[in-house]
Structures are given as structure tokens and as C-alpha cells.
Amino acid sequence: MPTDVLARLHDALGASVTTDPAALDSTREDRSGWRSATPPLAVVHAASVDDVQAVLRIAHAAGTPVVPRGAGTGLAGGAIASPGAIVLDLSRMNRILEVSEADELAVVEPGVLNGDLNDALAPLGLWFAPDPASRAISSIGGNIATNAGGLLCAKYGVTREAVLGLAVVLADGRLLRTGHRTVKGVTGYDLTALITGSEGTLGVIVEATVRLRPIEAGEVVTVAAAFPGVEAAAAASAAVTAARIRPAVMELIDAAGLARVASFLGATALAGTPLETIAPGEAFLLAQSDSHGAAAEAARIAEAFAAAGGRVTVSTDAAEGERLLAIRRAMHPALAASGQVLIEDVAVPRSRLPEMFRAIEEIGARYGIEIPTIAHAGDGNLHPNFVFAGEEVPGEVWAAADDMFRTAVALGGTLTGEHGVGILKRRWLADELGADSFELQRGIKALFDPTGILNPGVMFESTAGGAATAR
Amino acid sequence: MPTDVLARLHDALGASVTTDPAALDSTREDRSGWRSATPPLAVVHAASVDDVQAVLRIAHAAGTPVVPRGAGTGLAGGAIASPGAIVLDLSRMNRILEVSEADELAVVEPGVLNGDLNDALAPLGLWFAPDPASRAISSIGGNIATNAGGLLCAKYGVTREAVLGLAVVLADGRLLRTGHRTVKGVTGYDLTALITGSEGTLGVIVEATVRLRPIEAGEVVTVAAAFPGVEAAAAASAAVTAARIRPAVMELIDAAGLARVASFLGATALAGTPLETIAPGEAFLLAQSDSHGAAAEAARIAEAFAAAGGRVTVSTDAAEGERLLAIRRAMHPALAASGQVLIEDVAVPRSRLPEMFRAIEEIGARYGIEIPTIAHAGDGNLHPNFVFAGEEVPGEVWAAADDMFRTAVALGGTLTGEHGVGILKRRWLADELGADSFELQRGIKALFDPTGILNPGVMFESTAGGAATAR
Numbered sequence: 001m002p003t004d005v006l007a008r009l010h011d012a013l014g015a016s017v018t019t020d021p022a023a024l025d026s027t028r029e030d031r032s033g034w035r036s037a038t039p040p041l042a043v044v045h046a047a048s049v050d051d052v053q054a055v056l057r058i059a060h061a062a063g064t065p066v067v068p069r070g071a072g073t074g075l076a077g078g079a080i081a082s083p084g085a086i087v088l089d090l091s092r093m094n095r096i097l098e099v100s101e102a103d104e105l106a107v108v109e110p111g112v113l114n115g116d117l118n119d120a121l122a123p124l125g126l127w128f129a130p131d132p133a134s135r136a137i138s139s140i141g142g143n144i145a146t147n148a149g150g151l152l153c154a155k156y157g158v159t160r161e162a163v164l165g166l167a168v169v170l171a172d173g174r175l176l177r178t179g180h181r182t183v184k185g186v187t188g189y190d191l192t193a194l195i196t197g198s199e200g201t202l203g204v205i206v207e208a209t210v211r212l213r214p215i216e217a218g219e220v221v222t223v224a225a226a227f228p229g230v231e232a233a234a235a236a237s238a239a240v241t242a243a244r245i246r247p248a249v250m251e252l253i254d255a256a257g258l259a260r261v262a263s264f265l266g267a268t269a270l271a272g273t274p275l276e277t278i279a280p281g282e283a284f285l286l287a288q289s290d291s292h293g294a295a296a297e298a299a300r301i302a303e304a305f306a307a308a309g310g311r312v313t314v315s316t317d318a319a320e321g322e323r324l325l326a327i328r329r330a331m332h333p334a335l336a337a338s339g340q341v342l343i344e345d346v347a348v349p350r351s352r353l354p355e356m357f358r359a360i361e362e363i364g365a366r367y368g369i370e371i372p373t374i375a376h377a378g379d380g381n382l383h384p385n386f387v388f389a390g391e392e393v394p395g396e397v398w399a400a401a402d403d404m405f406r407t408a409v410a411l412g413g414t415l416t417g418e419h420g421v422g423i424l425k426r427r428w429l430a431d432e433l434g435a436d437s438f439e440l441q442r443g444i445k446a447l448f449d450p451t452g453i454l455n456p457g458v459m460f461e462s463t464a465g466g467a468a469t470a471r
Numbered sequence: 472m473p474t475d476v477l478a479r480l481h482d483a484l485g486a487s488v489t490t491d492p493a494a495l496d497s498t499r500e501d502r503s504g505w506r507s508a509t510p511p512l513a514v515v516h517a518a519s520v521d522d523v524q525a526v527l528r529i530a531h532a533a534g535t536p537v538v539p540r541g542a543g544t545g546l547a548g549g550a551i552a553s554p555g556a557i558v559l560d561l562s563r564m565n566r567i568l569e570v571s572e573a574d575e576l577a578v579v580e581p582g583v584l585n586g587d588l589n590d591a592l593a594p595l596g597l598w599f600a601p602d603p604a605s606r607a608i609s610s611i612g613g614n615i616a617t618n619a620g621g622l623l624c625a626k627y628g629v630t631r632e633a634v635l636g637l638a639v640v641l642a643d644g645r646l647l648r649t650g651h652r653t654v655k656g657v658t659g660y661d662l663t664a665l666i667t668g669s670e671g672t673l674g675v676i677v678e679a680t681v682r683l684r685p686i687e688a689g690e691v692v693t694v695a696a697a698f699p700g701v702e703a704a705a706a707a708s709a710a711v712t713a714a715r716i717r718p719a720v721m722e723l724i725d726a727a728g729l730a731r732v733a734s735f736l737g738a739t740a741l742a743g744t745p746l747e748t749i750a751p752g753e754a755f756l757l758a759q760s761d762s763h764g765a766a767a768e769a770a771r772i773a774e775a776f777a778a779a780g781g782r783v784t785v786s787t788d789a790a791e792g793e794r795l796l797a798i799r800r801a802m803h804p805a806l807a808a809s810g811q812v813l814i815e816d817v818a819v820p821r822s823r824l825p826e827m828f829r830a831i832e833e834i835g836a837r838y839g840i841e842i843p844t845i846a847h848a849g850d851g852n853l854h855p856n857f858v859f860a861g862e863e864v865p866g867e868v869w870a871a872a873d874d875m876f877r878t879a880v881a882l883g884g885t886l887t888g889e890h891g892v893g894i895l896k897r898r899w900l901a902d903e904l905g906a907d908s909f910e911l912q913r914g915i916k917a918l919f920d921p922t923g924i925l926n927p928g929v930m931f932e933s934t935a936g937g938a939a940t941a942r
Contacts, residue, residue: 102709102822103851125715147657154654160664161632176907181820183625183850184888186618186668187896187903188912188930193631193664197657214715218764238573244596244685292764293689349652351573379654380574417655425658432658436647441659443918447911459659 005062006042009086012054016045027067027087030074031134032424033342033393040067040081045089049167049175049206055088056204057173065456068200070111070139075343076422078146078199078458085456088204090141096120097207103181104212105164110141110205126212130159132418133329141205147197149418151249154378156213158418160196167207168195171449181209194444199420200455202448216291220248221298222321224286225310226274230254230361230373233283234354236308237377240287240301241350247301249288250378251328254357255281256364257335257372257385261327264334273324274311285310285377286328288321331374335385342386342393344401346408347417350380359407360384366403367396381417382408406431421459429459473512473555476533480513480557483525487516498538498558501545502605503895504813504864511538511552516560520638520646520677526559527675528644536927539671541582541610546814547893549617549670549929556927559675561612567591568678574652575683576635581612581676597683601630603889604800612676618668620889622720625849627684629889631667638678639666642920652680665915670891671926673919687762691719692769693792695757696781697745701725701832701844704754705825707779708848711758711772712821718772720759721849722799725828726752727835728806728843728856732798735805744795745782756781756848757799759792802845806856813857813864815872817879818888821851830878831855837874838867852888853879877902892930900930 009017018024024039041064046052059066065085072079072091081087094111101124108117114135117128130143131150138148144166148159165179179185179192195202227233233252240247253261262270262278270276275284285305289297298314305312315321335341348356353375360382364371375382384404386397405415405428415421415428430438442460446452456462480488489495495510512535517523530537536556543550543562552558565582572595579588585606588599601614602621609619615637619630636650650656650663666673698704704723711721724732733741733749741747746755756776760768769785776783786792806812819827824846831853835842846853855875857868876886876899886892886899901909913931917923927933 100820100822102712103820104712105820147661149655149657157628157632158655160661161628170907174907176911177905178908180818180885181883182818182852182885182888184620184629184818184847184852185885186620186887186889186891187885188892188900188908189673189915190618190631190664190668191908191911193661197661202660214717241573241575246685292762292767296763347651347653347655349571349574349576351571376655381653381655412652414651414653414656414658416657417653418657420657421659429659434648436641436645437649437659437662440647440662440918444660444915447914447918 005058005064008058009042009044009055012058013044013051016047016051018043018045027069027081030072030077030080032075032077032422033340034077034080034424036081038083040085040087043087043089045092047092049169052088052169052204052206053173053175055086056169056171059086059453060172060451063451063453065453067455068204070142071113071137073134073138074142074146074422075345075419076416076424078420078422082457091139093206099124101126105181105209106212107207107209108140109207110139112140114138114140114143121212125215127215128162128210129156129213130162140208140210144196144205144208145198145200146420149381151251151376153376154250155246155248160193162211163192163196163208164211165209166192166195166205168203169206170203171451171454176203179209183211199422199458201445201459202454218290218292219294219316220318220321221289221294222286222315222324223298223301223305223312224274224324225305225312226278227283227285227308227310229281230283230357231354232309233285234357234377236285236305236310237353238350239304239308243300243304245297245300247287247297247378248290249286251286252375252377253284253328253331254373255283256370257331257374258282258284260334260338260372261330264337265327265330273327274313275327284327286324328374335372335387339387339389342397344384344404345416345419346384346404346413347379347381348408348411348413352411352413353377353380356382356408356411360404363400363403367400369396369400371400380413423457426459426461476529476535477513479529480515480526483529484515484522487518487522489514489516498540498552501543501548501551503546503548503893504811505548505551505895507552509554511556511558514558514560516563518563520640523559523640523675523677524644524646526557527640527642530557530924531643531922534922534924536924538926539675541613542584542608544605544609545613545617545893546816546890547887547895549891549893553928562610564677570595572597576652576680577683578678578680579611580678581610583611585609585611585614592683596686598686599633599681600627600684601633611679611681615667615676615679616669616671617891620852622722622847624847625721626717626719631664633682634663634667634679635682636680637663637666637676639674640677641674642922642925647674650680654682670893670929672916672930673925689761689763690765690787691789691792692760692765693757693786693795694769694772694776694783695745695795696776696783697749698754698756698779698781700752701754701828702825703780704756705828705848707756707776707781708824709821710775710779714771714775716768716771718758718768718849719761720757722757723846723848724755724799724802725844726754727841728802728845729753729755731805731809731843732801735808736798736801744798745784746798755798757795799845806843806858810858810860813868815855815875816852816887816890817855817875817884818850818852819879819882819884823882823884824848824851827853827879827882831875834871834874838871840867840871842871851884894928897930897932
């Protein structure tokens, strides 16, 4: 049967199909630290909608699983090879098909990188707002498939709010078009929103019509501060919200994270910043204001930070602001330098941030693990990190992660704010959703993909996709 | 069978159930100009989630249709009695259950009026952004059920972007909770977005967690202008977009509409405005800038309006701005004063606005009908109005509406930007969606409502709900 599928793929797609062991192997991983147990059956490098339709028709007829894959930068194992699957690589579908200045929209193929689209838009004074930390390396298709978040969401929204319409190849190869070229449109159910964030389990996104914004005029002002502890920093971020200020960026690093970042960056990089000297237990909070009124807004933020006990720096200089933001950006490299990293992604209502930080500390203490954490404080999204040695995620890390997810959900939050469920978090999906929602979601999956060939094992448990382990 | 259902309703809900002819009759209409052929079986005034669950359990067991109804202000016939149905009136569920300043959210029952929520929020410096023209009289539940738009959407988004989570009673009486108290959250498919805009066909919204915004600081500046014709006005609005300006409000009235508004308001109301003297064929365009930088933005808008041939007034005075906006608000009263009004609701990409205006003029000429039109020019949403005498929509009005919908869809737009499909536009649903999308949408409906009791005839054709006529 697999031989037969391969022959049909070769017949239909020729040199776009590869079974080269190195190419197969490269699809077993993403950036989550997970690696599939086996390589896929084949990788198809699709170059067109027709290619994608041809793959799906063949796979549908044969019952062969298909894993849609973009830039491979996922953090939840949502696009890694599953046993016996065709990996449908969309990274060659990377053309910007249209930019309409008059309608403030772009039509793109799924493989266009977020950063490349923004580079093309900048000279026009336009901007695609979704801003995952991975924007330089992640694709628009992947951003949409995971409903990616990022640093700017409290002010500028998540990816869903920037997607106007989609072209999607369905499980049997038919091409579905959803949405409009308009901001408004309420004809029928919102399939565009349903497919956004569906992680390749309902169809393969082959084109997206995305909403653009005018680039914000005015300066960017950065406010950074060191605080005696993470709870003081969390209180400072809450005070900003309470003052009805909505900065573009508000990022928080706890003490464990900050110590690692400081030692990773070294004294020279931190000279002249609030981190020039760090006392043990200190945490870091950074905010950026943009657009008109940025300076006045930043002054109020600085006041709030100082009132909460922060040692504050304000910078209107772009290069200096970038240097302060680089402290935040150094978090993941700093962790990766010391071992394998499992990045978690819980979100809680902003008011529960101090409780969540406290819970993470307690969970760490309970299992004897340090859990350095960074948060998008403006929207309550935390990334607690587990750092470990070796190929396997240690049992106590799983146990600690389990405690953490349950705490986030109990605080009114969610087990994934922006990375997606993938294969990493599917074991908790039903716990968070509840039985009725879970049943409806499975029903939607069955409606779109009756034979279950689209990304099996992602989001929902499946025997076929169960065999992946931490890298 | 109906007797049996009535008895069970009375047993379970007592005095909340009414079969009083006047009460039944009042549910046969909304603000669309449509009236159902028959009164419903009964009206239930639900006061709690338990009441709603009890109604659905009884209806589900008996196969009785249920029409969820809020404030009755719909414009598409989406909440009017269908034959043999229980009308589930949610207007008594009008409590604001919680306002969290720290999390910038409110939890409300569905019957809370949009304006009442905003009145309660204003002293806190907070604001629920969805802003349908009906905000004083329409309910949050109805706003969500139709994914309502309004005047501010180009800048502040549609209702969907303000809904964080829902509690929904399913067709069989189970209570489903969707979403979170967080801005981010990607666990599973986005049922919150799927149910938003579903017009009561997937479940009954009994609670909503909605996102609030800080009230914009700074002044509001109004720019209004008369133009030689509607195409010049449309070109002026396009010039504003092209200048990368996104005003809070941008409203356009064509010549036919403006003539009626001017005669309705009278000379005194227009003294000192650009409409003090109107030449035949002139059109009206109004923009408002808010927040920081409003004055500078408004100056650029005024320049663009003047360059496009507008006779421009700029006002920084709140009362004067309100007086200019009152010209726009007078559109519907002016039309209603001269006959029955059928309000349409197409949307097109902004760049196609001039073409759509031209098409409306041609369609009007073809059928010998005047079609006064108002547009949310900032987002390409047009409300062409048909004014006629008598109880029945004349055949040529339907023919003209049919031409208009097909033109909007051909221009890359949609047959409803914000009012919903209801019973008025269901005949065009499949045309706009295409066969594959239509089939998936019917599948979603069947998944949530296998026995088809929820708002039959709304959105999809159904023999049961087919018997309504224009009032």
C-alpha cells in the first residue's frame, strides 16, 4: 500500500516528491524539542495549489495521513512527521500574490515568512501586525494554523484578527474559499475563524487574505525596570493596566530567568541598563509605548513602575530601546545554552499573574526543578521553561507541567495561549474543554476530515500519531 | 402535541410562559420590515440559565422549534416567530454579572443592552467597543448572535473581536462554555468565534465574557463635507485610506439619501453646516478622529476632502460634532417617514466603493426605483434602502435587491456586512458561499442541532420557517 501511494505521488508530482533519508529526517522535528519516532513515508515540496490538491486526492483515496508543514518552527509538535505520513511541505509556496494599498490587505501563499511580508510592506507604510517572537523564521501559514500570538497582542490583537479570508484544500482535495476582502462580512458561519488555529487538522491552508495596518506614526519609547521580586514586577504591570494604559509591549522575566539572561549576556551588554547590578531574586519588566502620545504614556508607565519599587530606565532612543528589548530576546538563547528546553505556554487573566508566578515557584520547589519564566504581562501569557539534560523529558518535568496546566485552567486560564496544542498538550485538551466541548470539537474534525488523514495525533489523541518523544 | 408541549412548559416555567395573543403577536416582527405568517406557539420570558435549559429540554424532546430573541431590533428577520415555535425571550436576563477592571472584561447576561453596558462602564473609564447604530436599543446577546458591526469597525473591530467567551445552551439543553477570561487562548477550535454570528442556529447564548477597552483619551474632531457627487465623496474616502489614515468614523450619504435627510431635518438644523445649501446631486461625507493626535489627523482628512472637491467644515467642539453626526443619524428616520423601508447591507472592498455606488444607481434606473444609500465608507459596508408603500415588498424591489447582492459578491464583497442572513437573505446564501462551504455549514448546523429545532428557517431555507412576508 505505501509503495502504491509513493508510485502515485511520483506519477502526479515528479521531482517534488522526495524519499531521501536526510530530507525525511529533517521533518521529524520542530522547535518544540520533540522528535517523531519514525521518519515519514515521503516529503512533498508543493509549489502550487494544484500540487496540494493532487497530494490530498491521493492520500484520501489511500487513507494515508498527511502532515502539513510550513517553516518547521512550531513549539508544540504540530507539524512533525507521523508514522506512515506524507509530509506536505509548503515552504516553496512563498509568493506574495498581491498587496492592495487601497484595501489594506495582502494575498499570500502560506510559505511566506512573516518577516519577509513585513519587509515588503514597510516601504508602503503598511504592516502585518501578528508578531510572534519567531517572526523572522515562521511562515504566515503557520502563524494562521496556530493563531499565533506574540508581544503585541494586548494592543494589536492575535493572528485571527488579521485574517480576512482563506483558501483551504480539504481532506478529499476540494478547494474551499472562506471569508472576504472586506473587514465586515457575516454571511454564514465564520469558517475563516474556525480554520485559524486548527493546526492543520481541518484542511491545508494554501492562500490567505490578510489585513494590513498603517505603520504607527510617532516615536517608540521604552521603559525598563528591575524589581525586588517577580510579584512586585507583576504588581507594576497590573498598575499599568489599572491606569488604563495599554502599551504595545509589556514583558516580564522572573528571577530565575533573569539570572540566566544576565550571565548569558555578560556585564558589557548590561552596562547602563537597570540590570547593570542585579540583586538575587530581582525580576525584570519592560514596556514599550508607540504611536501618538508615546512619550506621555511612557512617563506614566515609568511612574507606575517606580511606585511599585522598580529601578527604572526610560529611553526614547531607538538603538537604546532595541538594546533593552534584546535583554528579553536573550531569554531563550540563554536557556538553550544550558540544556534541552521545554517551553510552556499557559495564559491566565492578567489579575491572576501574581498567583500564577507563585504557583510556578511552588511547583518548582515541589519537584526540585527551577522553572525560569517569561511572560507577556500585558495579556497574561506566561512561558515557563523546563531545562533538562538528555534525550527524554524527565518524569518530574511532566508531573510539574501537569500541575502547572491544571493551575492555569483553575485560575480561569488556558494551557496554551499561542503555541497550540500539537502533540505536546493533547493529553490535557479534554480536561480544559470539558466533555461537551470536546465532543463537539471531535464532531467538527470528523465533519471536515471523515477518514482522519489530516495531521492525525495533533490536537486529539490518535494511535497513529502517538509515537513521538522529546528529542 | 403542541398542547402537550405547552403543558410541559407551564409545569416547568409557570408564569414565565405566555400565550397571550398580544404578547405572541409582538414577536412576529423585528426592525427588518418582516412579519411572520403566524404567531408562535408560546413566548417564554426566561430569567435564568436554568429557564433556558428547561425550555430547550422540553423543545428537544418534542421536536418543537425554538426562536431565541433578545431586544427584537434585528434587521434580517433572524428572531421573529416561526410557525409552531416557542419564542425564547431573553430580554429579562439583563444583569451585568461582573466588571473586572484588572482584566478589562465584563460578564453579562444576553439581554443587557449595549448602551446600558456602556453607561455602566463609562465611570470606570472603560468601554465595550462594538457600536451598531442600534446600540441604545439592541442587546449584547443580539450583537453577538449577529456579529454586529457599526460605525467604528475599521478602527475598533467587529463584535467578534470583543468576545472572549460564551455560555451557550445547546439544542438538547446542555450548557456549553467556550473561550477564556484571557485575550490569548488557542486550546482547540475557536467555538467562541464560530457561535458569534451564528444567529441563534447553533445554541442559545446565555452569558458572554466580553473584552473592554480603556476609553480613548484626547479630543474628538469632526470633519464634514458636501461633494458634487457620490463618486467624488467615495474618492475622498479612498484618499483618506491611501494617506494611511484610519479615522474612528467615516460615513457617506449619497445624493438621494442626502436630499431626503435635508428635507427631513429642515433648514434650521443645517444652518452653519456644509449642508446649509445643497446643490442637486451632492453627496455627504463625515469623518471623526479620536484619541491622541486627533487634531493633526483631522487636518489631514480635511485636506484630502478639499482636494477631492469637498466643501469642508472641521469642528473640535463636541456639541457641533454631535450636530454634524446627527445628519448621518437622521438617514433612517428620514426614510421611515416616507414609507416602508427595506434596509440592505452589502459590503465591498473599499476600493470598489465607487463601482458599487455606480451599480446601485444603474440598478435603480433599471427598475425605476430610487435607492438612497448610506455607507460606512471606512470599511466598505453600504446600506442601500428600498422605500415602498404597502404591506408587501414589490417584485421589482426584490429583483433590484437580487441584482445588488450579485454585484456586491462579484466585486469581492458580501451580501451582508453586519445585519446577518436571517430569513431575508437566505435565498442568496449558497450563491455567495459556493457549494462546498454551504455543505460544510449545513454539516456544522446538523452537528450542533441534529433535530433542527434551533431557529429553523434562519440562515438556511426550511419549510417550517419559510412563511414570513414583508410587514
